[in-house]
Amino acid sequence: MKRALDPFLPVLGVLGLIALWYIAVWKQIVDPVLLPSPTDTFHAMYKGMAGGRLGFDFLMTVERTILSTVIAAAIAIPLGIFLGASERLYRSLEFVIDFFRSTPASAMFPLFLVLFGVGNTTKISVAAFGAALVILFNVSYGVMNARKTRLLAAKVMGASRLRVLTDVMLLESLPQTFVGLRNGVSLALVIVVVAEMFIGSTDGLGQRVFEAQQLFNMPDMYAAIFAAGALGYGLNLMFQLIERTFVHWSGK
Amino acid sequence: MTDGALLSQVAGGVPIGAPLAAATAAPHVTVRGLTKRFGKASIYERFDLDIPRGKLVSVFGPNGCGKSTLINIIAGLIPPDAGEILFDGKPLRAIKFGYVFQNYREALFPWLRSVDNIEYPLKLLKLPKAERRARVERLVAHLGVKIDLNRYPYEMSGGQQQLISIMRALVVEPEILFLDEPFSALDYEMTLFMREQLQRIFIETGTTTVLVSHDLEEAVYLADLVLLLSRGPAQIADYVDFDTPRPRNDATLSEKGFVATKAHCLAVFQREVRKG
Ligand SMILES: Nc1ncnc2c1ncn2[C@@H]1O[C@H](COP(=O)(O)OP(=O)(O)O)[C@@H](O)[C@H]1O
Ligand SMILES: [Mg+2]
Numbered sequence: 001m002k003r004a005l006d007p008f009l010p011v012l013g014v015l016g017l018i019a020l021w022y023i024a025v026w027k028q029i030v031d032p033v034l035l036p037s038p039t040d041t042f043h044a045m046y047k048g049m050a051g052g053r054l055g056f057d058f059l060m061t062v063e064r065t066i067l068s069t070v071i072a073a074a075i076a077i078p079l080g081i082f083l084g085a086s087e088r089l090y091r092s093l094e095f096v097i098d099f100f101r102s103t104p105a106s107a108m109f110p111l112f113l114v115l116f117g118v119g120n121t122t123k124i125s126v127a128a129f130g131a132a133l134v135i136l137f138n139v140s141y142g143v144m145n146a147r148k149t150r151l152l153a154a155k156v157m158g159a160s161r162l163r164v165l166t167d168v169m170l171l172e173s174l175p176q177t178f179v180g181l182r183n184g185v186s187l188a189l190v191i192v193v194v195a196e197m198f199i200g201s202t203d204g205l206g207q208r209v210f211e212a213q214q215l216f217n218m219p220d221m222y223a224a225i226f227a228a229g230a231l232g233y234g235l236n237l238m239f240q241l242i243e244r245t246f247v248h249w250s251g252k
Numbered sequence: 253m254t255d256g257a258l259l260s261q262v263a264g265g266v267p268i269g270a271p272l273a274a275a276t277a278a279p280h281v282t283v284r285g286l287t288k289r290f291g292k293a294s295i296y297e298r299f300d301l302d303i304p305r306g307k308l309v310s311v312f313g314p315n316g317c318g319k320s321t322l323i324n325i326i327a328g329l330i331p332p333d334a335g336e337i338l339f340d341g342k343p344l345r346a347i348k349f350g351y352v353f354q355n356y357r358e359a360l361f362p363w364l365r366s367v368d369n370i371e372y373p374l375k376l377l378k379l380p381k382a383e384r385r386a387r388v389e390r391l392v393a394h395l396g397v398k399i400d401l402n403r404y405p406y407e408m409s410g411g412q413q414q415l416i417s418i419m420r421a422l423v424v425e426p427e428i429l430f431l432d433e434p435f436s437a438l439d440y441e442m443t444l445f446m447r448e449q450l451q452r453i454f455i456e457t458g459t460t461t462v463l464v465s466h467d468l469e470e471a472v473y474l475a476d477l478v479l480l481l482s483r484g485p486a487q488i489a490d491y492v493d494f495d496t497p498r499p500r501n502d503a504t505l506s507e508k509g510f511v512a513t514k515a516h517c518l519a520v521f522q523r524e525v526r527k528g
Contacts, residue, residue, distance in 0.1 A: 149358035152329060156351045157373040157420075167372075171363045249362035252406035 036219040045223035054208060054220070058227050061205040064120070064192045065235065068127035069185045075128075076135035076184075077177065083136070084143025084173065085165055101137055105130030105191050109199065123195035130191050131184035138180025142173030175250040178243040185235050193228060205231070280305035280460045281326065281428065286335035288321060295321050297485040299335070303428075308454050308461040310471035312517065313481030313489070314525050319464045322486070323430045326462070327351050339427065350421025350459075352431040356413040360405040360420075367401035370420045377424065391423050394456060395449075411442035415449060422453065428460040436466060443470075450474060455498050468521070472514045473500060480517055482524040490520045 018038050024030050025037045036044075048054025083090040108126050116122040146169045154168045196206025205228045212221035243250060279302035286299040295318040303309055311319045324330045326337055328344045329351070339347045353359035360369050367388060374384040392401070397415065405413050414434055421429055434450075435443040447470060454461055454474075465471040471478055475494050482489040494513045496504055504510050 147358045149353055149355050150361065153351075153353060153359045156327060156329060157424075158376050163376065168361070171361070174363075247363075249404065249406055252362060 033216070034218065036222060040219040041222045041226070044219035045226060048220065048223050049227070054223060054227060057203050057205050057208040057224070058231065060203045061189070061192055061196065061228070061231060064124055064127065064196075064204065065185065065189045065231070068124045068188045068192065069131055069181070071124070071128040072131035072135055072184055072188065073181060076132040076180075077139055080136045080139025080177075080180075081143055081165075081170065081173065084140035085169060087144050090140050090144065097133060097137055097140075101133040105187070106194055109195065113199070118200040123192055123199060123201075126195060127188040127191040131188040134184045134187055135177070135180040138183070139173055139177050142176025142180075143169050145176070146172035174247045175243075178239060178247060178250070182236055182239045182243075185239060186232060189228075189232050189235065278305070279303060280340060282336075282338050283326065284336045284338075286322075286325065286337070287333045288318075288325060288330075288335075289333055294485040296325075296332075296335075299486065299488075301479070301488065303460065303462060304477070305460055306458050307476040308463060308474055309477045309479055310475035311462065311464045311479045311481065312466075312468060312471045312521065313486070314483050314521070315466075317481050317483045318486040319481060320432050322481075323351075323432055323462055323464055327430045347428070348424045348426045350418075350424065350426040350429045352414070352417050352421050352429070352434045354433040354436055356405075356410065356417045356434075356437065359417055360413060362404060362406050365402055365404055366399070366408065366416045369405065369416055370401070370423050373420060373424050387423055388419075391419055395419070395422075395453060409442070410438050411446055414438065414446060418450070418453065422457065422459070426459060428462070430462050432464045433466055434463070435470070443467075447474060451499060468514060468517055469505070472510060472517060473504065478513070478517055480520050480524070482527070489524050490517070492517060492520075 021035075021038050025032065025035060045054065049058065083093060105126055108129060109122070112122045112126045112129075116125060150168055150172060151164055154164045159167060192204070193206035193209075195201070196204030197210040198206075201207040205224055208224040209221055209228070212218070212224055281301075281303035283299065283301040283303075286296045286301075288294075288296045301322075311322065313319055321330065325332045326344075327349060337344065339349075360366075361372065364372065370388050370391070371384045374387060379387070388401075391397075397419070399408070399412050399415065401416075405416060408416070414437075418431075418434070431450075435446045438446060450463075451474060453459075463471070463474060465474075472494055478490075478492040478494060480489040480492065481487070492513060494509070496507065496509050
């Protein structure tokens with residue numbers, strides 16, 4: 001009897017949060033100007049997404065995030081495989097990679113502004129830069145940590161070095177590559193939204209949040225924040241689904 | 253008739269069959285002057301060994317004496333520092349061989365279905381798909397295996413996975429099969445079952461087999477010859493014949509010949525360990 005309710009457990013948290021929100025608004029625990037009612041917020045969200053500005057900004061952010069992740073992956077995956085396959089090369093570059101991976105990507109904005117100006121290119125390239133390092137690191141480690149026995153097994157069956165790379169190392173590194181892709185897309189979204197707020201943007205979710213706040217339009221602001229949250233969650237989920245389909249052996 | 257056979261016939265007057273049999277049983281694998289060191293530790297110093305054709309040789313010895321190192325060198329997984337290993341006078345690259353790892357979980361490819369795992373070495377040999385399928389089916393029929401090969405390895409029990417590994421090693425119809433403690437990661441029941449499978453495979457195929465085992469009962473039970481190694485650098489402490497006919501079964505374990513051979517091997521082993 002209890003078990004039948006289990007699939008609905010995650011919904012409880014959401015309902016609880018909305019209930020608390022209603023109570024906070026109703027009892028006026030928080031200044032109503034700062035915290036609009038859930039009804040107003042969801043109404044603003046619905047209006048915005050169904051043909052309004054919010055929907056357009058949402059799509060712009062999706063486009064930038066996906067584009068920067070794709071660019072990052074296109075560079076970092078082959079490079080990561082290459083570096084991972086020659087461990088000594090990776091070791092010699094490890095400090096450089098770790099250093100830039102630890103550098104907040106937002107600190108790179110001014111540099112990229114100088115390089116690419118205030119347009120779309122800067123936003124996408126900083127996000128791609130951040131995501132690429134995360135992906136690179138994970139792919140390299142995935143390749144380097146390929147199970148030794150599995151490589152030996154291929155070798156003993158007569159596989160050439162190239163075959164070992166394509167038939168074993170690549171597939172061995174896939175689970176870790178997906179870890180990199182999920183972290184990379186999350187980071188790209190963070191960077192894109194920040195860039196949209198502050199770097200001469202006219203669209204995107206970051207811009208939407210920022211503008212709504214400037215205009216003190218709280219329902220719109222919350223709606224944009226939720227849209228950004230849903231986007232981040234959705235992207236993560238998407239990669240998880242892809243991983244589950246293509247890397248069915250992950251964790252087994 | 254070879255000169256050797258003729259000579260011994262004349263010299264010793266032994267029945268004609270004996271020297272002939274000895275001549276056809278010319279060693280399959282010859283290891284000569286094998287030397288291997290890891291840093292300062294000398295594992296093998298000018299080590300010689302013959303492995304007869306069509307026999308199952310069990311390798312037994314103290315932990316860390318170099319059993320894995322020996323078959324890994326013979327199978328070309330690690331290079332020797334010196335020495336020569338020939339298969340009917342040919343080098344390793346001229347022959348087909350199979351190798352079964354202890355850790356089947358890490359030796360199989362989890363992204364491939366079991367049947368594709370078994371086919372993989374044939375793919376490396378560039379055989380067309382139809383031929384690969386046919387070969388696997390022939391092997392399955394030959395061994396009487398009843399497992400759903402369309403499943404992924406991680407969907408199978410440990411014993412089934414190890415059986416897939418063994419089939420992957422056998423599918424190329426190797427001239428020699430190496431197994432490094434293939435059953436030591438399995439539970440006891442599965443180990444007993446897999447012993448029987450290996451015995452069946454050996455009877456069916458007659459492939460020269462080198463089996464490293466850490467279980468003396470298993471080593472003797474499956475062997476035609478038990479190679480007992482000593483430690484540091486490894487020497488042949490004894491090379492014991494065990495010729496009880498196959499198929500052997502549970503009753504074999506309590507037969508006089510088995511008990512005596514096992515006791516002898518244990519005595520040699522303990523002598524070597526005490527020296528250690
Ligand atoms: N790659 C290696 N590097 C250094 N020492 C090794 C290496 N492989 C094995 N050894 C050492 O060589 C000895 C023999 O190892 P091994 O052949 O694995 O023993 P076992 O008889 O237990 O299979 C052990 O002392 C082991 O520590
Ligand atoms: Mg060993």
